[in-house]
Amino acid sequence: MLRMFSTINGQVEQIEKPENGAWLCLSEPTDVELATVSQETGIDLADLRAPLDDEERSRVDAEDDYTMIIVDIPTVEERSGRDWYETIPLSIIVTQNLIITVCMQDTPVLHPFMEGTIRGFNTYMKSRFILQILYRNATMYLRYLRIIDRETDKLELRLRHSMQNREILMLLELSKTLVYFTTSLKSNEIVMEKLTTLSRIKQYPEDEDLLDDVITENKQAIEMANIYSGVLANMTDAFASIVSNNLNNVMRIFTIISIALSIPTLVFSMYGMNFQTGMLGMPLTASKWGFLIVIVLAIAAGGLTAWFLARSRLFK
Known part of the structure; x- marks a missing residue:
C-alpha cells in the first residue's frame, strides 16, 4: 500500500501526488508500487526491497542522491489465539525533496504520524521526522517489554499450580522474544550513533534534546530487555529444578x-x-x-x- 502525506497549514494531510517535502509511506508494497516509486524518485529498486527481508540488518547506507536508514521495529503476531512479539526491519530513505518509509507490514509505529497526533511533526523537517520515528520506536519497545513482563508474572503464577508443556513452551517463547528485542535494540543503538555524525542530514539545534531522549529511551529499553531476560533465565532454571524435584518425589x-x-x-x-x-x-x-x-x-x-x-x- 502506497500512501502519501504532507504537512499543510500545520496539519498532516494525505495527498494524491508526491510533492516537495512530502512523506511516502510504503506498507506491504506491491512490485508495481515499488517500481513506480523507484522510477519517480531514482532510488535503487534493491534498496526499496531491502526492508522486505525480515533478516535484513540495521544499518545506514549513504548513496549519491539519498540516504537509507534501516532499523528494527517491534511487531505483534497472533498465533494460537495469543500475541507473540518479534522484530521486523523498517527503512527510512531520505532524498533531497522526499522522505520515504518502507515496511513489510502496516506498523503501528507510523500510525500516529499519519493521524497527525505527534507534536511538532512536519513532513518537510526530515531529520526531526527520523528522530521522532526512532523515539516512537523506542517507546513501542518499552511498551511491549512491559506487556511481556506482565505476561511473565501471570505465567509464573500458572506454573506454580500447573507444570504442563504448554506453560514451559510459552516461557521459552518469551525468552526468545527478549533475545530478539535485545539484539535489535543494540543494532538500533549503533544506527543512532552513526546518525549523530552523519553530516548530509540537516540537524536542527532544537532537536538536540529530542536526540538525547531517543538515545535515553533506547538505552532504557536495552536495560529492561536485559533485566527481563535474566529474570526469565532464572525462572526457567528454577522451574526446571522444581520439575526434577517433583519427578524425584514421584519416583x-x-x-x-x-x-x-x-x-x-x-x-x-x-x-x-x-x-x-x-x-x-x-x-x-x-x-x-x-x-x-x-x-x-x-x-x-x-x-x-x-x-x-x-x-x-x-x-x-
Whole structure:
C-alpha cells in the first residue's frame, strides 16, 4: 500500500501526488508500487526491497542522491489465539525533496504520524521526522517489554499450580522474544550513533534534546530487555529444578510401593508351589484359616515395610 502525506497549514494531510517535502509511506508494497516509486524518485529498486527481508540488518547506507536508514521495529503476531512479539526491519530513505518509509507490514509505529497526533511533526523537517520515528520506536519497545513482563508474572503464577508443556513452551517463547528485542535494540543503538555524525542530514539545534531522549529511551529499553531476560533465565532454571524435584518425589513413591508389593508377591509365589505328599509342607497349609492368615500376614509385612521406608532417610 502506497500512501502519501504532507504537512499543510500545520496539519498532516494525505495527498494524491508526491510533492516537495512530502512523506511516502510504503506498507506491504506491491512490485508495481515499488517500481513506480523507484522510477519517480531514482532510488535503487534493491534498496526499496531491502526492508522486505525480515533478516535484513540495521544499518545506514549513504548513496549519491539519498540516504537509507534501516532499523528494527517491534511487531505483534497472533498465533494460537495469543500475541507473540518479534522484530521486523523498517527503512527510512531520505532524498533531497522526499522522505520515504518502507515496511513489510502496516506498523503501528507510523500510525500516529499519519493521524497527525505527534507534536511538532512536519513532513518537510526530515531529520526531526527520523528522530521522532526512532523515539516512537523506542517507546513501542518499552511498551511491549512491559506487556511481556506482565505476561511473565501471570505465567509464573500458572506454573506454580500447573507444570504442563504448554506453560514451559510459552516461557521459552518469551525468552526468545527478549533475545530478539535485545539484539535489535543494540543494532538500533549503533544506527543512532552513526546518525549523530552523519553530516548530509540537516540537524536542527532544537532537536538536540529530542536526540538525547531517543538515545535515553533506547538505552532504557536495552536495560529492561536485559533485566527481563535474566529474570526469565532464572525462572526457567528454577522451574526446571522444581520439575526434577517433583519427578524425584514421584519416583520415590513408586519405589516404596514397588518394594512393599514385592514382599506379598514373594510370599504368594512360595505358597503357589506344588509339594509332594509326605514331604515337609508349607506352614499353615493344613489349617482351616491358613489361606486368610497368610494373606493378612503378607499384607501386614508389606504395610510395615512401606511405613519403614517412608520414614527412612534414604527416601527423604
